[in-house]
Every structure is written in C-alpha cells, then in structure tokens.
Amino acid sequence: MTASGEQRQADVVVVGGGPAGAWAALHARASGAEQVVLVDKGACGTSGATASANTGVWCVPPDPAARAKAIAARHAQSGGLGREELMAAVLETTYRELEQLGAWGFPFPSDDAGRPYLANLRGPDYMAFLRQRLKRAGVTLLDHSPAQELLLHDSAVAGVAGYRLQQDLPYTVRASAVVVASGGVAFLSKTLGCDVNTGDGLLMAAEAGAELSGMEFSAQYGICPAYSSVTKGLPYFWATFSDESGRVLDMGDNRMLGVARALLEGPVYAVLDKANPEVQRWLREGQPNCFLPHDRLGIDPFSQRFPLTLRCEGTVRGTGGIRLAADDGSTRVPGLYAAGDAASREGLTGSATGGGAPNAAWAISSGSWAGRAAADHARRVGRASDDRSLRSAGLTGLRPSDGAGRVEAVEIQRLVQAEVLPIGKNLFRTGDQLTASLRELDAGWGAARSSLQAPGRGSVRAREAAALLASARFAYRSALARVESRGLHRRLDRPELDPEQTHHLVAEGLDEIRVRAIPLRASPHDRAAE
Amino acid sequence: MIELLSEERCTGCNLCVRACPTNVFEAVPGGVPIIARQQDCQTCFMCELYCPVDALYVSPLAERRAEVDESALAGNGQLGSYARNMGWKAAKPRGADKDPTFRFRALTRGA
Numbered sequence: 035m036t037a038s039g040e041q042r043q044a045d046v047v048v049v050g051g052g053p054a055g056a057w058a059a060l061h062a063r064a065s066g067a068e069q070v071v072l073v074d075k076g077a078c079g080t081s082g083a084t085a086s087a088n089t090g091v092w093c094v095p096p097d098p099a100a101r102a103k104a105i106a107a108r109h110a111q112s113g114g115l116g117r118e119e120l121m122a123a124v125l126e127t128t129y130r131e132l133e134q135l136g137a138w139g140f141p142f143p144s145d146d147a148g149r150p151y152l153a154n155l156r157g158p159d160y161m162a163f164l165r166q167r168l169k170r171a172g173v174t175l176l177d178h179s180p181a182q183e184l185l186l187h188d189s190a191v192a193g194v195a196g197y198r199l200q201q202d203l204p205y206t207v208r209a210s211a212v213v214v215a216s217g218g219v220a221f222l223s224k225t226l227g228c229d230v231n232t233g234d235g236l237l238m239a240a241e242a243g244a245e246l247s248g249m250e251f252s253a254q255y256g257i258c259p260a261y262s263s264v265t266k267g268l269p270y271f272w273a274t275f276s277d278e279s280g281r282v283l284d285m286g287d288n289r290m291l292g293v294a295r296a297l298l299e300g301p302v303y304a305v306l307d308k309a310n311p312e313v314q315r316w317l318r319e320g321q322p323n324c325f326l327p328h329d330r331l332g333i334d335p336f337s338q339r340f341p342l343t344l345r346c347e348g349t350v351r352g353t354g355g356i357r358l359a360a361d362d363g364s365t366r367v368p369g370l371y372a373a374g375d376a377a378s379r380e381g382l383t384g385s386a387t388g389g390g391a392p393n394a395a396w397a398i399s400s401g402s403w404a405g406r407a408a409a410d411h412a413r414r415v416g417r418a419s420d421d422r423s424l425r426s427a428g429l430t431g432l433r434p435s436d437g438a439g440r441v442e443a444v445e446i447q448r449l450v451q452a453e454v455l456p457i458g459k460n461l462f463r464t465g466d467q468l469t470a471s472l473r474e475l476d477a478g479w480g481a482a483r484s485s486l487q488a489p490g491r492g493s494v495r496a497r498e499a500a501a502l503l504a505s506a507r508f509a510y511r512s513a514l515a516r517v518e519s520r521g522l523h524r525r526l527d528r529p530e531l532d533p534e535q536t537h538h539l540v541a542e543g544l545d546e547i548r549v550r551a552i553p554l555r556a557s558p559h560d561r562a563a564e
Numbered sequence: 565m566i567e568l569l570s571e572e573r574c575t576g577c578n579l580c581v582r583a584c585p586t587n588v589f590e591a592v593p594g595g596v597p598i599i600a601r602q603q604d605c606q607t608c609f610m611c612e613l614y615c616p617v618d619a620l621y622v623s624p625l626a627e628r629r630a631e632v633d634e635s636a637l638a639g640n641g642q643l644g645s646y647a648r649n650m651g652w653k654a655a656k657p658r659g660a661d662k663d664p665t666f667r668f669r670a671l672t673r674g675a
Contacts, residue, residue, distance in 0.1 A: 076585025080610040085585070090669050141661035151666040158613055158650065159660035178587050199587050224626045229606035230585050263607035263626035271671070313668065320665035322649035323609055327624030330642055 039204035044071040044174070045412040046405070047194055047209040049181040049235060051078025052085070053394070054374020055215035056164040057131065057401030058363075058408070062213070063171045065409035070173045071207050073196060075180035075216070075230045075494075079165035082217050083350050083375070084157045084394070086227035087266070088321055092395035093128050093153040101125050108392070112384025113521040114536040115248075117555060120361060120381040127399040138167060155394065156320075179205060180234065182497045183428025184212060184242045184370070190415075191242055191369035192424050197494050208424065210412035211369050213404045214239055214356060215397075218349035218375035219505040221454050222447060225256050225265045225345040226323075232498040233349075233505030235376040237544075239356045240504065241427040244365045245542045247378040249354035249505075250512040251522045253461050254387050256351070257293055257304075260341035262327040267389075269317055269324055269335070272309035275302060276339060294344055294457045303339040346455050351389030352522055353379040354509065357540055363404025369411060373397070373404035380538060381555075385521025430483045430544070431500030432493065439487040446486060446499035449478045450506045464527040468514045475507050483545065507547055512539045515549040565605035566622050567632045570643070571596055573619035579655055583614035609646050616654040618644025 045067040048059045051074030059072045074081050094104045105121045132152040136142055140163050142150035168175060178199040185193035185206065193208040219233030236246060256265030267289075275283040275293065278301045285292030296302045309317060314336055318325055328335045349355055356365060356372040361381075363371040374397040379388040382396050426433075431443075453471040454460050482503055488496040516539055518532035519525050537551040566588055569580075574596040581589040581597050585608065590600035607626040612618075621637050623630040637643045651659020 076587070077583055080583045080608075080614070081585040086608040086610060088663070088665055143661050143663050143666055145666065154663070154666045154669060156650075156660045156663045156665070158610065158652075159657040162657045177582065200581075200591075224606060227585070227606065227608045227610075229604075259624075261625050261628070264624075268665075268668075271668075316664040316667055318649070320663050322646060325649075326609060326622075326646055329645070330624045 050215035052082035054397040054401035058405035061405030067409035077177040087157040090391035092391040115384030128395040211408035223346040233501040237501040247357035252352040252509040254351040255344035305339040362407035371404040373400040431497040443495040443499040568621035570619040
C-alpha cells in the first residue's frame with residue numbers, strides 16, 4: 035500500500051452514514067472507542083434509503099404477549115428462514131433505542147393518548163437528528179468520501195481506503211475494526227435516494243474473505259409514477275389500477291406483483307381515488323415528497339390517473355447481504371463487522387421483503403450491536419501501530435490485471451442494468467434466463483477484472499461499476515442455486531416452494547463464485563425436540 | 565433532476581454542496597455554487613430541504629431534462645414547496661411531531 039493522500043487513524047471506522055452506520059458509530063463511542071470515524075459516500079444525514087423516506091419501524095412495546103404475537107406473524111411470513119430469538123432481540127433493542135431517541139429530544143408525534151408514537155420515523159428529520167448526535171458524541175464525519183476497499187493486516191481487516199470527492203484526493207483510515215453499513219444494492223435504478231446504494235460494501239467484504247447470504251432475495255421492486263423517482267408504496271393502498279383502455283385491473287393480494295404482470299402486457303395507470311378527504315390530507319401532510327411529482331406536473335392524483343413503472347430495489351428492500359457469523363454483527367473475517375442493509379436480514383424477514391419497518395428496526399438493532407462489538411474488538415486488539423504494513427484488498431475496478439483501463443464504468447453499469455432491471459429477467463426468473471444473464475455478467479467481470487480503472491474521482495465510478503457487477507453475479511448465482519420459488523425469489527420454471535430447500539444459500543469468491551446450502555441455525559424448538 | 569439554482573436568491577451558504585448525497589453541486593470561491601454534475605442527480609429532493617432561501621428547484625422528472633422558468637416557479641409557489649410542506653424552516657428540521665403518518669400505519673399493516 036502506498037502512503038498518499040489523507041491519512042487517519044481510528045479505533046473503529048464505520049462505512050456508511052445511514053441509520054445503521056449512525057447507530058453503530060454512536061454505540062462504538064458509548065462502548066469506549068475513543069476515535070470513531072464515519073465515512074459516507076454522500077453525506078451522513080441526507081444519504082441513502084432512509085433519509086428521503088418516511089418509514090414505519092417494527093417496534094412493539096415490552097408486553098410479552100404482544101411481542102410473541104408480532105414474532106409469530108413475522109415468522110409465518112419468513113418462508114421458514116426467520117429466527118424467532120433474533121426477532122425477539124431486534125424488538126427489544128429497537129424499542130430501547132427508540133426510547134433513547136425520544137429521551138434525546140427527537141420530536142416523535144403523539145398519539146391520541148398523548149404518548150409518543152415511536153413506530154414511525156420521518157426520514158429527513160430522523161437522519162438530521164442522528165447527524166447532530168454523532169457530532170455531539172465526537173464522531174469524526176467524513177462526507178462525500180466513499181470507501182473503496184478494505185485494508186488488511188495478515189488476514190484481519192485493519193482499515194479502509196477511499197476517495198474524498200470534494201477534496202479530490204485519496205484517503206486511508208487505519209482502524210482496529212471496520213463496520214460495513216454501506217446499504218444494499220439498488221443497481222442505480224433511481225429508486226428514491228438509492229443511487230448511492232451500489233453494493234460497494236458487498237464487494238469490499240467479499241474481497242476480504244467474507245461470505246454473502248440470501249442474495250437470491252434481491253428481486254424487490256417499488257411502484258413509482260413512470261417519470262418519477264418516488265418509490266413510496268403507501269399511497270397505493272388507496273389506488274385503483276387500470277390499463278391503457280381504462281379497464282380496472284385486479285391486483286390480487288400483492289400490488290407489486292399485480293403491477294408487474296400488467297406491465298408485461300402494456301402501460302399501467304393508478305389513481306388514488308379510494309382516499310377520502312381525511313386520508314388525502316394525512317397523505318399530503320405525512321408524505322409531501324409523494325405529491326411533489328404530481329403537483330409539479332399539474333396532476334391531481336386523487337382524481338386523475340397517472341402512468342406507473344416499477345423500479346428495482348434490489349437488496350435494499352430485499353434481504354440478502356454480508357453473512358454474519360453471530361448476532362453481534364461479526365463476520366468470519368477478524369475485525370470486519372456488518373450492519374443494516376449491507377448485512378443479510380434473513381434471520382429477521384427470511385425470504386420476505388425487509389422493506390420499511392423490518393429494515394428500519396434492523397438498522398437500529400444491528401447497528402447498535404455491530405458498533406459495540408467493533409469497539410470491544412478494537413479494545414482487545416489495541417490501537418495498531420502506524421508503521422505496520424497493510425495490504426489493499428481491492429482488485430476489480432481499482433487494480434486491473436492488465437493495467438490498461440480500456441473498459442469504461444458506464445459500459446459495465448449498462449451491462450449490469452440490462453440484466454437486473456427488467457422485471458422479465460429479475461422479478462420473474464427462470465433457470466435459462468439466469469444462465470444467459472450470468473454469461474453476460476461473467477464476461478463483463480472478465481473485462482472489468484482485466485481493464486476497468488479510472489484516475490482520480492473517476493475511480494469512484496469505476497469501483498461502483500465493479501460493485502454493481504459483483505452484486506448482480508452474487509444475486510443471480512444464488513438465484514440459480516435456489517431451484518424453487520420462495521418469498522421474493524420467484525422462478526417461473528419452479529413455481530412451488532420445495533420444503534427440502536429450507537436452507538440458506540451462502541456465496542463466496544469473486545472470479546469464481548461458489549454457492550453452498552447451509553442448514554438453518556437450530557431454533558429453541560428444535561433443540562427442545564432433540 | 566435538479567434544474568435550477570437561482571443566482572438571485574442564493575446566498576452562497578453552500579449547504580446544498582454539503583447536503584447533496586450525489587455531489588451534484590460544486591462550491592465556487594467568492595461566488596454561488598454551480599450545478600456541476602446534473603446527470604448525477606438522483607431526484608431525491610434533499611437539497612431543497614437544505615436550502616434556507618428556496619433557491620433550488622428539482623424537477624420531478626428523474627430521467628429527462630425539463631425547461632424551467634424561475635419567475636413562473638416563484639409565482640406558482642413551487643420554489644421551496646417541499647420544505648414548506650414538510651414544515652422545515654430555513655434548512656432546519658421542523659414538523660416531525662406533526663407527521664400524521666402513524667394514523668394509517670394500523671390501516672395499511674401488511675400493505
């Protein structure tokens with residue numbers, strides 16, 4: 035590793051300034067880590083899926099019966115892959131941390147009984163508030179400073195390297211522990227706020243030797259006005275859907291799938307005509323950015339129909355990600371922790387979407403746990419000396435094998451998008467199509483591995499393209515290995531759930547991705563039965 | 565995507581440069597910032613919330629350019645409308661306590 039650009043040292047470095055990263059950094063400080071650095075590709079407070087959203091949170095007060103009921107309901111939706119003890123831990127931690135947020139002064143709305151309503155967070159306010167808490171806690175925030183690769187000492191993670199876009203220079207942060215909380219991957223689909231979610235953390239972690247799990251659960255899409263970026267689903271609860279001729283469409287029990295099937299036939303429209311005046315007022319007051327597109331184009335969405343599209347939300351509202359070795363956020367790589375959408379959420383939501391409330395609760399809980407575990411790890415290994423040699427783990431997009439730089443980031447981006455954005459390829463999958471897509475993606479990987487590189491700020495785009503490509507290959511390689519349909523993973527050629535495949539699919543490797551099935555962690559019931 | 569940075573309204577505080585998640589703006593020493601990388605705009609509207617003087621306009625068209633007219637946008641109340649509807653004041657978060665979204669969480673559970 036060459037020493038150039040800005041050099042820093044920390045006990046814990048957190049990659050990503052969304053809620054998971056913010057909670058991780060706060061808890062790392064609270065557990066005694068003195069130097070905590072949080073790097074964000076955009077800006078902590080405005081970046082990522084949460085900042086521009088208004089999200090419910092999976093939050094149940096500490097009433098054992100209510101929690102047991104919520105856990106049973108979630109487990110029933112998880113395709114058999116959820117873990118009840120993890121769900122209980124998420125509920126416990128989330129409630130405690132939301133109460134803490136209120137104690138710090140976050141302005142929760144009050145319910146009719148005058149109690150703060152904790153189970154909903156308005157994104158811009160929530161993330162602006164967390165940013166202030168981070169500054170008060172003495173966390174060093176580096177905005178517009180995407181992390182591009184992990185640094186290793188022997189086989190342990192010992193820092194990150196990246197680029198400071200507004201200073202136009204590279205940086206490194208040496209650290210005793212790294213928490214990857216860089217979000218999921220939405221493939222630059224323009225789903226709201228998610229163009230920063232390009233799977234960078236998945237690639238970085240895999241290069242350091244981490245495994246990914248559940249990447250086949252990456253086919254979630256968001257309903258969106260055709261011209262817009264606002265993929266908020268809530269208003270469609272009050273929608274009537276129709277086709278080009280105006281014929282009303284029955285969406286069945288899954289609106290996203292209903293819209294998808296109809297879009298394969300032709301244009302689809304919605305009008306929010308089931309919202310009564312009171313609901314209209316609540317929607318407008320609560321979801322102002324849902325109505326910006328309509329208002330600015332002079333459309334009254336409550337009486338006029340507007341065209342729809344679906345935008346790919348990938349793993350942001352899917353569930354796949356870095357496989358955790360334990361619920362404390364550790365991975366199988368020493369010094370590497372993961373939290374939020376960068377981590378697999380299968381234990382919480384199984385094969386169902388993590389979108390909205392579960393992901394919001396997971397960000398808080400997994401962030402808190404990973405921050406504490408990373409701080410403990412940093413204390414155990416001690417502050418690293420400045421002069422020990424570190425190895426840069428990044429390859430594709432940073433260090434091409436033939437050094438030429440003949441492949442452009444935008445070529446790779448388009449190649450990936452052509453395979454993962456179309457609903458006919460990704461939402462409705464077949465073995466043949468996955469195989470054909472993987473042929474394209476693997477060829478792209480070969481080209482990127484040998485020749486994708488760009489200087490300066492351009493290195494950020496090149497690296498993002500490599501991350502998009504790696505993420506797509508993990509997703510489709512895993513999807514090909516799950517020869518059934520389960521939850522978000524829908525195979526037209528295998529439409530039924532196969533009880534024999536009630537297992538996790540774990541992927542590792544980059545040039546050659548290996549996928550293997552691992553059994554579920556034994557649940558308390560199983561242990562009791564033994 | 566972002567279509568307007570009103571040089572007339574802008575005070576050069578550079579909050580948009582700091583807030584934009586995709587680094588669309590670029591500060592200009594001694595002047596007002598410029599929209600340097602419009603093609604990177606993800607149409608998240610966050611910059612509008614962080615503009616204390618309603619000098620920014622994000623067109624709702626995520627993938628196409630749009631012609632905009634500043635005086636028309638000012639006249640029909642669209643400049644600053646997102647911040648106003650949220651209740652934010654001069655780039656400061658306000659109004660989360662008045663968010664009625666929780667009222668229909670029960671109605672739409674599982675939706």
